Each structure stands twice: as structure tokens, then as C-alpha cells.
Ligand SMILES: Nc1ncnc2c1ncn2[C@@H]1O[C@H](COP(=O)(O)OS(=O)(=O)O)[C@@H](OP(=O)(O)O)[C@H]1O
């Protein structure tokens with residue numbers, strides 16, 4: 001038995017390859033990691049470019065060929081040491097992708113990790129520990145990496161540490177937290193650095209997608225949420241225009257309105273073509289998120305299920321991305337954490353409920369519970385075992401539940417039948433969430449401020465208004481041929497030479513005008529644009545529903561409600577019956593008012609207000625009653641509130657205000673630099689066309705489109 005155990009344990013060889021500019025911290029961190037692992041009795045050795053070049057590789061210089069030979073020899077030595085069970089910490093600039101690929105190719109996946117020490121050249125140069133950069137600038141050292149020889153940024157490192165932004169101790173902590181995730185057999189051997197200094201403030205945001213104030217406030221059967229209200233400040237929170245998931249959560253996590261973000265819906269126009277709507281993902285958010293500001297200040301984050309975090313980006317912490325990811329995609333950062341998800345969830349981790357419209361109701365309900373429970377289990381594990389200053393989760397299950405079951409539970413809905421078997425599923429589900437929130441609170445220390453927020457509310461929807469039918473009837477939209485059955489409006493159906501406007505459906509309408517020199521076959525002359533738009537606006541505000549009655553609608557011009565209008569805003573946005581009616585984009589039904597559309601319609605529409613609760617754990621634990629209601633909270637206020645609670649200033653350009661009453665002055669403001677767009681390194685990489693179809697189908701299924 002002892003022998004067998006010994007055999008299993010002896011297979012510990014690993015190669016951890018640090019790549020980065022001279023001065024990025026390779027040698028420093030290799031030394032620190034070595035010391036930490038040796039304290040756990042592991043055999044660790046360092047191979048460092050600087051020292052190998054004094055011995056084994058002293059015949060080599062810095063031409064591309066010499067660097068390749070240098071790395072080849074180093075990697076072969078690393079391999080031999082790895083085979084004899086050493087943990088090898090290799091510190092080489094390794095400036096070319098081809099070199100890194102060759103090294104990786106020598107090892108098995110389970111024994112090799114490449115760690116990129118991402119440090120801006122300017123920072124390395126300012127450190128200039130060995131006085132090499134200044135000499136290289138003077139031309140005294142030829143082919144110097146970063147100055148006169150390239151450093152190709154690693155495209156797929158296993159892990160990234162921003163060593164220009166964090167201290168060596170924090171960088172070490174990140175690496176020691178990462179190693180057991182990447183190499184599970186190191187788990188028992190990796191020392192833990194204390195998670196955070198005891199005096200460090202923390203913020204935990206629990207996001208409940210679609211929770212309306214009426215379902216949360218004043219409900220004695222939700223004791224945990226009520227105690228957060230009693231010991232904190234709260235109020236209804238105005239959502240974004242439009243009040244839907246994508247812009248609302250992104251506004252909350254950036255302090256920018258949808259116009260400034262250039263994100264107007266789940267599917268966003270990326271040009272003025274007729275078929276230019278793409279499903280947005282995290283790469284379309286091109287401004288810093290609140291955790292980017294926090295990372296700049298040295299804080300770490302755990303992010304779970306937050307809309308627009310797919311594809312997950314490297315950061316100081318852990319991400320489990322949101323439901324807007326193609327099925328089966330790897331949704332975590334670090335990538336290896338994906339392997340852990342199902343185990344921690346105690347079942348398959350679900351980003352969303354599939355077959356929303358197809359599943360029989362009790363099966364759907366069961367799926368929603370399973371999904372939410374699994375997510376909370378992962379969250380519970382992460383917040384208890386990982387370091388964090390900022391934790392945020394968004395639970396989408398509540399939104400799904402509302403859309404599927406609202407008509408069974410809301411007495412004001414036309415479909416409601418008293419005593420039906422699903423009558424209490426929504427309030428029951430809030431009690432289930434309340435209990436989970438209690439479990440999370442147990443894990444927060446007294447330095448933590450808890451926010452419970454929702455992106456929008458929910459209300460009964462009695463049906464939908466066929467916006468494109470209305471545009472046809474009122475002479476704005478002309479089809480080549482009127483379809484014989486109800487079909488989605490696609491560009492090929494439209495006679496563009498006689499069309500002035502068309503619309504997208506969903507929870508609200510986005511109306512686009514066909515403008516000359518803007519759209520491919522535009523006919524509205526630019527000088528007529530305002531007149532036509534005003535005409536459309538005024539007739540849409542109060543339009544006949546086809547049954548001889550007028551409905552009052554809210555019609556918005558993007559330029560009047562946003563601080564900026566980036567990218568391609570719709571020309572108008574319309575809330576039919578102030579969101580009492582959804583917007584149906586299909587054509588062919590020959591009616592204006594519909595109870596159902598072709599995807600079968602849900603009984604709930606979104607509403608303008610979600611919830612905001614902010615409670616300090618110390619107040620909750622000490623029983624200090626705060627119980628303040630604030631009236632004018634908006635989604636924009638969430639980012640400033642988080643920054644304020646963590647003692648950071650609100651960067652220029654971030655809207656909203658910290659919701660901090662009654663202790664606005666208690667936070668300890670450091671003066672921290674705000675990250676520029678340059679170092680957030682955003683690349684827009686939307687979904688592939690295949691992924692786009694998968695995600696689009698899911699959105700149609702869920703009623704967003
Ligand atoms: N021309 C030029 N370019 C880059 N680096 C130079 C050069 N000349 C000398 N040095 C010193 O050599 C160290 C880098 O050696 P490496 O073996 O890591 O380089 S490489 O991976 O082969 O590119 C590097 O050490 P680190 O600062 O630890 O990276 C420098 O101190």
C-alpha cells in the first residue's frame with residue numbers, strides 16, 4: 001500500500017515556462033514560486049536564460065537562430081529534469097510564437113503550462129534593473145528584445161499575470177492559486193497565500209436577472225432579503241432604455257449608458273446593411289468594466305454568469321461566463337477551470353435552460369432549479385476558496401422562470417386561473433433564492449459590502465403588437481409580396497425602393513429608417529430624415545390597434561436619451577402600451593394585435609424598474625438598523641457604488657453616482673490611475689456564423705427576438 005502510494009506521488013514532474021520581456025519579472029517570480037513550492041517539500045529547480053547563457057549556452061547570442069537554439073537546449077534540459085520529477089521553472093524571454101510552440105510540443109498537456117508575464121515595455125524599461133534598456137536605446141546592445149528585436153505577444157498562454165500592474169506578492173498569489181487548477185495533482189502541495197489583508201474591503205454583488213421590486217420588497221417570507229433591506233439602503237432601480245439584459249448589466253458594470261456602449265440590444269447592428277444584426281458578446285464591450293478598474297488597483301475578482309463576459313478574458317481572478325455562449329464552449333478563465341466546473345456543480349454546469357419553449361412545464365421548472373442550484377454550488381466553492389475583493393454573479397434562472405410561469409402566477413394576467421398547479425412557483429422560487437443568499441452571506445466577512453441588484457423588472461404582457469404590419473398598413477414598409485403565412489421579416493421580402501422604415505421585434509421595437517446614402521437602397525432623403533422620423537414618432541405614439549382602439553406607446557429617439565450614440569443606433573425605439581404589449585416583428589398575420597407569435601409568447605414582458613440593495617456585512621452582523629430607501633437609483637449608479645465601497649475614485653466619463661447614504665464619507669479613497677483603452681486590449685471577435693445561429697436560435701426561443 002505504502003509502495004503504491006509512493007508510486008502515485010512520484011509522478012510530479014512539471015514545466016512552468018515564464019515568458020515575457022526582460023524586466024517583466026520572470027526571474028523574480030520563478031524564485032518566489034520556487035521558495036513557496038519548496039516549503040511544501042517539492043523538488044523545484046529554476047532554468048534562467050541569464051544563467052544558462054553564462055554556461056551551457058555561452059556560445060549563443062541573440063540572433064533569431066541563436067535564440068531558437070538557446071530555447072531548444074533549455075527545453076530539452078527542462079524535459080530531462082521533468083522526467084526525473086522536478087518541477088522546472090523556466091525563465092526565458094522566448095520572444096517568438098514559433099519558439100513557444102516548439103517548447104509546448106515537447107511536453108504532455110498535463111505537465112506543461114506557459115505563463116505570460118504581461119508587462120508594458122515602458123514599465124520594464126523604467127525598471128531597467130540591469131541597465132540594459134538604456135544601453136540598447138543608445139545602440140550599444142544590438143537586437144535587444146522590445147527595442148530592436150520583436151517580442152510577439154503570446155496568443156494562447158495558459159495564464160497571464162499583469163506584472164506591470166500588481167506587486168510581486170500579488171503576482172505570486174495569482175500563480176499559486178492558478179497552479180492547482182492547472183495541475184490538480186499539485187493541489188495538496190500548493191501553499192496558500194492569505195487571501196487578502198484583513199483590512200481590505202470587499203464587494204459582493206448578487207445579481208437576480210428580472211427581479212421586480214414588487215417581488216422582493218416587503219415580503220416577510222424572504223427573511224434574508226428583508227434583513228439586507230433593514231440593515232442597508234435600498235430602492236427600485238431604473239433600468240436602461242431598453243430595459244433588457246444585455247445593455248442593462250453592461251451599463252451596471254461599466255457606468256456607461258447603452259448609447260455610449262454602442263449596444264442597443266441582444267442583436268446589434270454592425271453597419272447600415274439590411275442584414276447587419278449580430279448577437280453581441282463580451283468582445284463588443286469596448287470600454288473598461290468595473291473589474292478592470294479594480295484590477296488596476298490590485299484587486300482580484302470572481303465573476304460568474306455576468307452577461308457579456310463570453311469569451312472570457314484574462315484577468316486577475318476567475319470568470320465563469322454567461323448564457324450568451326455557444327453550447328459546449330469553454331466558458332472559464334483560467335481555461336483549465338472549465339474542467340472543474342461540473343465537479344463543483346455536482347452535475348453538468350448549465351449556462352441556461354435549453355428547449356425553453358419545448359419542454360413540458362414541470363420539466364422546465366425542474367431544469368431551472370437544477371441550473372440555479374448548480375451555479376450557486378460553484379459560487380459557494382469559489383468565494384470560500386479563492387481570493388477576491390470583488391465577487392459578482394448574475395442568476396438568469398429567475399428571468400427564465402418569470403417568462404415561463406408569469407401567466408400562472410399573476411392575478412392581473414388574462415391567462416391566470418386561480419388554483420392552477422403552478423400558481424405559487426414564482427414566490428416559491430424567490431424563497432429558494434433567499435435561502436441561497438443566506439448561504440453566501442455566511443461566507444462574507446465583516447469587511448464585505450453586499451449588493452443585490454436586478455437589471456429590470458417584469459410585468460404582465462397581454463400580447464404583442466405587430467409593428468411591421470402596422471408599418472405596412474401606414475405606408476412606411478412595402479413587401480414585394482405579402483406572405484401567405486406568418487414569417488419573420490427578412491430583407492429579401494422587402495421592396496426597398498418603396499420602404500421608408502422597418503422594425504425588429506422583441507420586448508420592444510427598434511425601428512430603422514431606410515435613408516439614402518446610408519442604407520444600401522435608401523430612399524429617405526437625408527434632408528427629409530428629421531421630418532419623416534418626427535412623423536413616424538408622432539403617429540407611433542398613439543396608434544390604432546386594429547380593433548378600433550388607440551394604444552399609447554412610448555417612442556424614444558436615441559440621440560435624446562443617451563449621452564452619446566456610438567456604433568449604429570436604431571432611429572426610434574418603441575415600447576408598445578408602455579411595455580404592456582411586446583413588439584412582434586413577423587409579417588403575414590394580417591392583424592395588428594396578437595395574443596401569441598410564432599415562437600409562442602410568454603406571459604411576462606420586462607418592466608422599467610429592477611431592485612437595488614446595498615448592505616454592509618458589519619451592519620448586518622451588528623444588528624445596526626439603517627433601513628433607508630433611496631428614490632432615484634439607476635443602473636448607472638452600480639459601478640460608482642462598487643468603486644466607492646472599495647475606496648476608489650470614479651473615473652472621468654463613468655456616469656451615475658455612488659449610492660452611499662448614510663455614510664458617504666467613510667470610504668478610504670486612494671488615488672488610483674484609470675486604465676486606458678490601450679491596456680485593456682479589447683478585440684472585437686463576435687461569434688462565428690455557426691455560433692451566431694446557435695445563439696440566435698436560443699434568443700428566439702427565449703423570446704428576445
Ligand atoms: N539583445 C538582447 N535581447 C534580450 N535580452 C538580452 C539581450 N542581450 C542580453 N540580454 C540578457 O539576456 C537575457 C535573455 O536571455 P533569454 O535566454 O531569456 O533570451 S531568449 O529567450 O533567447 O530570447 C535577458 O535577461 P532577462 O532580463 O532575465 O530577461 C537580458 O539580461
Ligand SMILES: Nc1ncnc2c1ncn2[C@@H]1O[C@H](COP(=O)(O)OP(=O)(O)O)[C@@H](O)[C@H]1O
Pocket residue numbers: 020021022023024025026027028029091127129162163164165166167168169171
Ligand atoms: N508583479 C511583479 N512581478 C515580478 N517582478 C516585479 C513585479 N513588480 C515589480 N517587479 C520588479 O521588477 C523586476 C523584475 O526583474 P526580473 O525578475 O529580473 O525580470 P526578468 O527576469 O523578466 O528580466 C524586479 O526588480 C521586481 O522586483
